[in-house]
Amino acid sequence: MYPDYMAESLRKVAQTRPKRLELARKSEPVYPPMNAEERRAVLEGFHPDYEASARRPVRVGPNRDESLTTEVSDLLESHSWLRSDQVTLDKPDFETDLLIIGGGGAGCNAALVAMKEHGIHSIIATKLRMGDANTMMSQGGMQAAVSRTDSPTRHYLDAIGGGHFENKPELVRALTEDGPGVVKWLEDLGVVWDKQQDGSLKTMHGGGTSRKRMLSCRDYTGAMIMRTLMDEVRNHPDMITVKEFMPAVELIMDDKGRCAGAVLYDMESEEFFTVRAKSTLIATGGYGRLHIRGYDTTNHYGATGDGLVMAYRAGAKLMYMDSVQYHPTGVSFPEQIAGFLVTEAIRGAGGQPLNKEGDLFVFPREPRDIEASAIIRECVQNGGGVPTPSGRVGVWLDSPLIDMLHGEGYTEKHFPAMYRQFIRYGIDITKLPMLIYPSLHYQNGGIEINERCETDIPGLYVAGEATGGLHGRNRLMGNSVLDYNVFGRRAGRYAGEYAKTVKLGKLSLAHLDAYEKELADAGVKTDLVTPVLLPSYAPKDVKKRQLLRGGNTLPGSSVLQNRLFDERPGA
């Protein structure tokens, strides 16, 4: 339940609701959408990326001297877990055609397509369980231009406008053109899409869509897709080997500068294993668990940007790594679920963001960066936020409108996860609004790829959230679900094709030595060892006691030290 002091504000929300309901029933927008100039102003004034300390130049690697998100620069200026002379590469522990790093949506799609189209074997090496990925958590849906009033080119225009015209055009074309085919591919695998009476796909609006284009599986869209893909992967144990709790910690190259596999780390036995692979796919997802700018995140436990740093050390260029997506509607109250995602489909279905007076202050379906910035502005500049008992702040998201617009029972039927999330804390979202604030959601940039998922490094492919370029500096809702399907499939196709022709040379980890030298030459002093693998939520006093191990001095390769880097003196 909401604390008593919020009652007055809640009363105002209820008071303004009938008028707002009337507005929502009309075809015009309930609040005027921003023009280009207004968008620019709210972004520059209030988006966290524009805060003074949000970015700094990275001192090493392919993007050297480019200004990146500060936490990303920190991540890249770090030591490897490994020293090349300590790893024996002449007898790899495992060999395969295609090594897939990451067991989320992109990785599973790639394994299936590589098998079906090329008949090749793959290993999926993943940090936690297969399916422990942001894929599993997407609620609202997937964009795909399937309705009669829509077209893939219109989807292209929406996506590229939402990304402020900085998206790589060939990637957006691939995304939008493959969209309808992906819907069919998933449906034939057994994904149960929400349908209308005549069998047409149910479509909804998302932020920045000019046509209803969001396809859904209730609000368990990602879970439905992920579980279907995983189930199919597990139906082919002879072709696809799944190694869980075995994240990659470095890529292996060959003497001709091609990617040739990776070194895996067993989270449980703490051993390292080498994999020789003809082609390698990074499908490690994003970095929400780095808690950029101290924000809460909607991301899963393992989202620590591992692929970025591995690829960067090997020489792959990053794109748009100065841009972070904050989802406009993360939970602000109750405290226990703070930062959790409230699906954008709530606004797609008619939910409205309101200030403490119960008034609209932004068009509910602006692109995400604009909507998030407008919410921050409302709280910070206009004092329109509602404070929470723990010192957070939030604006209302008026969900009771949804049943009023679509009929009683609609919310429980179409948003069962959201309903469950709040009713546990005594908040019935069909009767009361939710209190929300932006939450760290998505890595807009990443490793640069082309439409074949190729990088600067032969044999290294990347798909899904780990890539950069597709979304420009702002992704629209539902385009990431489409992204990992489209580019996961493309990665399987092209990495599979490459695997059939390549003859690998002598394996090498020399790039790690070169990177280490570059760090020293640039005067970087750090005891951060990456990939991070897992965040630590241990209290500070616990961390201090844990740090007694190893004398608290040198960077090492232990998980414990790695987790605790920020607690060391001088770090």
Place this chain on the structure above:
Amino acid sequence: MLALAAVRLGLPMRDKIIKVFIMTSETAGTTKNLSASQVDVKRNVAEQSLITIYIMGKAYEVPDDATIMGAIEYAGHQIIRGAGCREGYCGACATIYRLPGDYKIQTGLACMTLVEEGMSLAQIPYVPAEKAIYDIEKLKPNVSAIQEMYPTVFRCVACNTCTKSCPQGLQVMDYIQAAKRGDIAAVMDLSFDCVVCGLCMLRCPAEITQPLVGILAKRLYGRYLRQDSPELAVRVKAVEDGVYNAEYAELMSMSREDLSDRYYARDSE
């Protein structure tokens, strides 16, 4: 930007919990205090309102409104198995517990369940279950698929333990009964929100693997029993036939300004 910094969110979970406890310390009143020597691990934060829970039998003092997952991390454990999405979708954090004076075994997701005084808990890192291997193209969407793939379904004694143990509140037994009848659509509908935490199959006296039955039924429904979309096949073919090639070529060759004009001038549904 100073004001912005002041409302920034997302301190690490524990710090947030501390703050909550400063705010609410006077409202807590049920804490049963153990003497210092009785608590295995005690944290040094006086302002908090703490309760004692037993993580695998070991006593810890933790904030009284933490989730189980938050409490385990507050206790200083680094979870490796037992945390995934942390928002109730992935089923990684299945947990069993008992409360003092209550004989019942309770179940929950650690990310969603709040701690209670005296709670004695263990996370379930993995539930062994044999997934049937099948070619979805060779199955029929009726009882035959269930009989062939998961015959244990027919051992169901209708005890309802599965339903009682479901942290999602699903009618698990009802969908197992539907599976026995070959009602694939009902299994799909009733098991739609299953997060595959495995607690039902751990508790089932008939050793049925309910979540796996649900996944099979959903796939069978999506593959065979769906109503086909009239426009999807048309659109897929249009893309294959290159219907949009010319328009793509035009959009991709436009200057940023022209593209921007086109974007802001577009109509909306």
